[in-house]
Each structure stands twice: as C-alpha cells, then as structure tokens.
Amino acid sequence: MWSRMVASVLVLVFLSSCPGIEPLPVEPDDDVFHMENYDLNTEIEWENMDVNVFGDDYDYDYLDQEDGKAPNTPLPATQPTARHYEEAITPTPAPVSLDFEGPGLFGPETGLGMPTCILCMxxxxxxxxxDMGLDQIPPLPKGTTHFYGRFNKLRHVKNTDFFNLNKLQSIDLTGNQISGMDEDVFHSLTQLQELLLADNNMQVLPELPVNLKRVDLRNNKLMSRGLHSEGFKDMSHLEFLYLSGNNLDYIPIPLPLSLKVLHLQDNNIQLLQEDTFCNQHDPNFIRRNLEDIRLDGNPLNINLFAQAYVCLPRLPVGNH
Structure with a gap:
C-alpha cells in the first residue's frame, strides 16, 4: 500500500512540472490518503514522514502476498533444520550380538578398539x-569355525586366544613370526581338524589335538627334541603331515595308519629304522594309505634302507 501511495505522488509531481499539461483528476482513495488537501507545489519532507505506519512489530514480508494481507497462520518459533530431519529418520541401532547365530556379527572389541568383524571380515x-598387521589374535566370536590370521606380526599364541571356541575346525597362521605357543593352547579345541603354521619361527611344538587331519609346519625351526615323544601316534584321523624345511634329525615315529602324505624334505635326517614305516614283527603288514613320502634334501641315501620300504605302496622320493 505504501508503494502505491509514493508512486501516485511522484506521478502528480512530474505532471505539474510539465508546462501545458493539465493533471488528470484523481479520485480520492480512502485506502491511501485524500489528495484534495495536498499542495503539489510543496516540497515533500521525507525525513519527517512517518513511514512506519503499521507499527514496529509488523512483519513487512507479509505484504508480498497477492491480496496484501498477512496470512492467519503464525510463523513457527523455530524453523526446522537438516539436523531435525536426520534425527527424525535415524533409526535406533539394534543391540549387537557376539554370536554368528544372531543378527549381529561384530564380536567383542579388540585391543584396537574395533569389533573383530569390522577390523576383520x-x-x-x-x-x-x-595381512592386518596384528601382533595378537583378536577375540573371536564363539561361533567361529575357521580362523585365518595369515601374514601378520604374531609372535606368541596364548592359551586364552582360542578359549571356549568349541566349534573351531581350522586355524591358519601361515606367514607370521610365531616363535612359541602355550603348551595347552589347543586343549579345548575338540573339533579342530586343520592346523596350518607354515613359515614361522617355531622350535617347539605344543601338544596337538588328536582329531587333526592336516598339519602344516613347513619352514619353521623345529628340532626333533622340540616334538612330543610319540606325538602323532594317537592322531588316528591324520592324513597330511608337512614338516619340510625344519631342523629334524629323525622321522617322528610311530606314524598313524591314516597318514597319506608325509613331507620331510630339507631337514637333517640321516638314518631310517626298519619300523619307521613298517612293522618288523609282521612281515605281512602293508601300509596302504601312505603313497607320498618326500625325503629329498636330507643327508640320507634312501638306497641303504631298503627294508624300511617293503610295506609301502610306493618308494619315497629322496637322494640315491
């Protein structure tokens, strides 16, 4: 309304200053002001004019409405922000389970302050x-069946690292720097079938679970005195035994009848006994399963121990 009033005054001033032009009669508008009492030749005193005709508390932005009237709905005290919308749509996180059986697979927190199944996969x-740069085995969910901790910086394996993991079937710690293990580290692992410890620095081997089917100890520093006496005797399910690249002086006997593969190359084995593979008290005994024996890379001439192979389906591979 105020802009209409100012525009009308300016038009009248312009017309009155032009010679020969009669100003058109203007109908008084009650909504603006009465023009018959206004002197066009009087200089408008803008500084003294009260432009705030609607009061100090009036919101002039409402005049942009088409009908020039303020809407009836009051403005909210606080305008919504992006944060309000985020809080409205952000769900409450579900509780995390430490089990594979539940919806959460994150496990307990490690020493790095991260759940195991975020740090690992x-x-x-x-x-x-x-290949995570780990120097200790992280706490594992109790439903773990296979654990792969290859190519890290592990030096020692504690008896608490696999505690209460009675579903664990396979452990692969290949390519670490392990030089020792607690003696009872595997005692509670009644379901363990694979133990892979190749490419470490072990000199002494702890007692192994009897249910193992595959043992890989290649490229360590194992010595014969670092093995339990008759340590493989009761392992009636053992099929694959890899001991190459160590410092063994002799073959760890007795070997279970279930054994299929025995790799002993690149050790320090110099002698074989007649009962290393066979039963000297039973000339009819045949070890049918053991078809892959590697003895090459040892200071041993296999031709000198012919009686040690008579019960085998195949001769060992070695130096002649």
Missing part, C-alpha cells in the same frame, strides 16, 4: 584377519 563362521 566375517563370512558365515569364517573370520579372515589376513
């Missing part, structure tokens, strides 16, 4: 922590 019952 968990797929089904398998936990993959390969």
């Amino acid at each position: 968990c797929i089904g019952g398998s936990v993959y922590c390969d």
Whole structure:
C-alpha cells in the first residue's frame, strides 16, 4: 500500500512540472490518503514522514502476498533444520550380538578398539584377519569355525586366544613370526581338524589335538627334541603331515595308519629304522594309505634302507 501511495505522488509531481499539461483528476482513495488537501507545489519532507505506519512489530514480508494481507497462520518459533530431519529418520541401532547365530556379527572389541568383524571380515563362521598387521589374535566370536590370521606380526599364541571356541575346525597362521605357543593352547579345541603354521619361527611344538587331519609346519625351526615323544601316534584321523624345511634329525615315529602324505624334505635326517614305516614283527603288514613320502634334501641315501620300504605302496622320493 505504501508503494502505491509514493508512486501516485511522484506521478502528480512530474505532471505539474510539465508546462501545458493539465493533471488528470484523481479520485480520492480512502485506502491511501485524500489528495484534495495536498499542495503539489510543496516540497515533500521525507525525513519527517512517518513511514512506519503499521507499527514496529509488523512483519513487512507479509505484504508480498497477492491480496496484501498477512496470512492467519503464525510463523513457527523455530524453523526446522537438516539436523531435525536426520534425527527424525535415524533409526535406533539394534543391540549387537557376539554370536554368528544372531543378527549381529561384530564380536567383542579388540585391543584396537574395533569389533573383530569390522577390523576383520566375517563370512558365515569364517573370520579372515589376513595381512592386518596384528601382533595378537583378536577375540573371536564363539561361533567361529575357521580362523585365518595369515601374514601378520604374531609372535606368541596364548592359551586364552582360542578359549571356549568349541566349534573351531581350522586355524591358519601361515606367514607370521610365531616363535612359541602355550603348551595347552589347543586343549579345548575338540573339533579342530586343520592346523596350518607354515613359515614361522617355531622350535617347539605344543601338544596337538588328536582329531587333526592336516598339519602344516613347513619352514619353521623345529628340532626333533622340540616334538612330543610319540606325538602323532594317537592322531588316528591324520592324513597330511608337512614338516619340510625344519631342523629334524629323525622321522617322528610311530606314524598313524591314516597318514597319506608325509613331507620331510630339507631337514637333517640321516638314518631310517626298519619300523619307521613298517612293522618288523609282521612281515605281512602293508601300509596302504601312505603313497607320498618326500625325503629329498636330507643327508640320507634312501638306497641303504631298503627294508624300511617293503610295506609301502610306493618308494619315497629322496637322494640315491
């Protein structure tokens, strides 16, 4: 309304200053002001004019409405922000389970302050922590069946690292710097079938679970006195035994009848006994399963121990 009033005054001033032009009669507008009492030749005193005709508390932005009237709805005290919308749509996090059986697969926190299955990768019952720079085995969910901790910086394995993991079937710690293990580290692992410890620095081997099917100890520093006496005797399910690249002086006997593969190359074995593979008290005894024996890379001439192979389906590979 105020802009209409000012525009009308300016038009009248312009017309009155032009010679020969009669100003058109203007109908008085009650909504603006009465023009018949206004002297066009009087200089408008803008500084003394009260432009705030609507009061100090009036919101002039409402005049942009088409009908020039303020809407009836009051402005909210606080305008909504992006944060309000985020809080409205952000769901409450579900509780985390330490089990593979539940919806959460994150496991307990490690020493790095991160849940195991965020630091590592968990797929089904398998936990993959390969090449993570770990210097200790992280706490594992109790439903773990296969653990892969290859190519880290592990030096010692404690008896608490696999405590209460009675579903664990496979441990692979290949390519670490392990030089020792607690003696009872594997005592509670009644389901363990694979133990892979290749490419470490072990000199002494702890007692092993009897249910193992595959043992890989290649490229360590194992010595014969670092093995338990008759340590493999009761392992009636053992099929694959890899002991190459160590410092063994003799073959660890007795060997279970279930054994299929025995790799002993690149050790320090110099002698074989007649009962290393066979039963000297039973000339009809045949070890049918053991078809792959590697003895090459030892200071041993296999031709000198012919009686040691008579019960085998195949001769060992070695130096002649």
